[in-house]
Amino acid sequence: MGELDSAFVPVKTAESRVQCNLLRDIFGNPFQSINFAFEWRTETAVAVASQMYESRDFSAMPILADALQDAGCDNDDILNHCRDPKGAHVRGCWVVDLLLGKS
Template structure:
């Protein structure tokens, strides 16, 4: 893959081979969660919602493996009886419950003694999520008139969104950034930690100003913080 392809590809599946073995499992898991989050409202059971939250927390080292396994098992129980939402979206509630299970599923891959998600699983999940998005363009209605062109357009839009998320989380591997120690002032660290913990990514331009005050002159970092995003955990 070239840098131009990295910056312009609109199909997240095209990144799979390039990323395999070169990026952290943490970021892969956070990427998968970020892709599904716009559809998390379709999870009508708290166990499914907890699975999504626990997967993200496990990626960031906030919970141990047993918590992830527990969340996965509880979310799996939901599949036997998915609560129907108030609107005509039951079929998609089932899909959402399934995705919640998969997002909290520990993999059998081991790395440095830790169990984590399989990169192949990530891109299978995001591919499935793109189809969920495509069907959303058909108004989520079970009895709605199916339009293949609308489905395909919805899939393409979702895949392009996933690519933007992917570039936010993994940055540009062709232009690696080195963080100078002197930039990590108490103000910068406090702002960064607060933004991440609270998912307050709208405050990133403030972080960019603080970094600049600390002597950061790396335009890639500053423009990323001041850019429109999207910005998600793992950014």
């Protein structure tokens, strides 16, 4: 590897991390299915998810986790995804799409 090639390794690694995080946000864990209970689709949870979806501002994901938990959600994958402070969230987030019936 030449000097020029090695200068780009950190950029490629950082970009790969960003892309992997976005894929995890959209698809979740492809090796584990999630049973999303209808009871978790409360008025509050749907309102929070709809607002985030429309505004494309996903800073309320921890609030969504609280609303889901109040509705009886005890799925660690869902709650941890919503509360992950390092998580990247975009339109197409698997939790928001499940809640809004988009997936």
